[in-house]
Amino acid sequence: MRRVTLLAIDATINLLLGLLLLAFSDGLVRLLGVPPAAHGFYPTILGGVLFGIGIALVIESRHTTGHGGGLGLVGAVAINLCGGLVLCAWLVFGGLSLPLHGRVFLWFLVVLLVGISSAELAMALLSTRHGT
Numbered sequence: 001m002r003r004v005t006l007l008a009i010d011a012t013i014n015l016l017l018g019l020l021l022l023a024f025s026d027g028l029v030r031l032l033g034v035p036p037a038a039h040g041f042y043p044t045i046l047g048g049v050l051f052g053i054g055i056a057l058v059i060e061s062r063h064t065t066g067h068g069g070g071l072g073l074v075g076a077v078a079i080n081l082c083g084g085l086v087l088c089a090w091l092v093f094g095g096l097s098l099p100l101h102g103r104v105f106l107w108f109l110v111v112l113l114v115g116i117s118s119a120e121l122a123m124a125l126l127s128t129r130h131g132t
Helices: 003-022 026-032 041-061 073-093 100-130
Strands: none
Touching: 003 041, 003 073, 003 100, 026 100, 041 073, 073 100
């Protein structure tokens, strides 16, 4: 995959997750089967941050030189890998009481985040090796 394609996929993921969290509600919590929050403040703040990261990735993917001023490939790897591993730790060690569809949804996110991080890291390493 090309760098621009990976950044566009990653931007889409972050924008969608950001919008999902920005629309945080009790109904959405029930629908997804995820742990509820006492107040929607923190989830919506996280949604805004993720949406901003998505915008930065869109900016970066639009510049062919790789220096567009948005978030670069290595930064995207760090964000996605950290988020995916923290979520994985919650699922493995957090003792969360979730319905099956909630566990499936959250494990899907872990696989998605770690998978896109792996692809981005491979692309960054290949770019470094080939001097591009």
